[in-house]
Amino acid sequence: MDTREVEHLRRCVELAGEALDAGDEPFGSVLVDGAGTVRAEDRNRVADGDATRHPEFALARWAAANLSPEERAAATVYTSGEHCPMCSAAHAWVGLGRIVYVASSAQLSGWLDAWGRPQAPVRSLSVQEVAPSVTVEGPVDELVPAIKELHRRLAERSGS
Numbered sequence: 010m011d012t013r014e015v016e017h018l019r020r021c022v023e024l025a026g027e028a029l030d031a032g033d034e035p036f037g038s039v040l041v042d043g044a045g046t047v048r049a050e051d052r053n054r055v056a057d058g059d060a061t062r063h064p065e066f067a068l069a070r071w072a073a074a075n076l077s078p079e080e081r082a083a084a085t086v087y088t089s090g091e092h093c094p095m096c097s098a099a100h101a102w103v104g105l106g107r108i109v110y111v112a113s114s115a116q117l118s119g120w121l122d123a124w125g126r127p128q129a130p131v132r133s134l135s136v137q138e139v140a141p142s143v144t145v146e147g148p149v150d151e152l153v154p155a156i157k158e159l160h161r162r163l164a165e166r167s168g169s
């Protein structure tokens with residue numbers, strides 16, 4: 010994990026914070042091409058009632074529309090939280106490359122339990138359980154406290 014990669018992950022945390030401030034859930038993702046250039050970014054947008062509007066899903070669809078198969082395979086998706094099964098599947102179906110996440114699905118699931126919040130409606134699975142050919146790195150410990158704090162704020166908001 011070099012400095013530039015940590016910077017991409019910091020941007021994911023920043024996008025997650027923007028999502029939370031806008032009434033959405035704290036998730037953000039950045040797609041970087043094989044040359045190291047940021048090509049697309051997005052954040053969670055579920056507040057309008059469409060719970061499939063995860064940034065990783067949006068980036069997979071963006072990649073399918075805008076990148077060649079070779080470019081997709083060479084791209085890396087950085088994300089604040091490990092892809093859910095829907096997003097892992099979309100990532101694999103469009104042939105994207107590596108994933109680097111800050112916090113794992115198992116960590117998020119554990120936090121929700123600890124805070125007495127309901128689990129997601131889809132089973133918590135690692136990316137590799139859904140998409141075994143995708144290279145995955147994470148958690149990235151130095152940024153986990155920042156993303157945990159955003160999820161704690163969401164839990165507090167949802168619980169009141």
Ligand SMILES: [Zn+2]
Nearest residue numbers: 063093095096
């Ligand atoms: Zn997802």
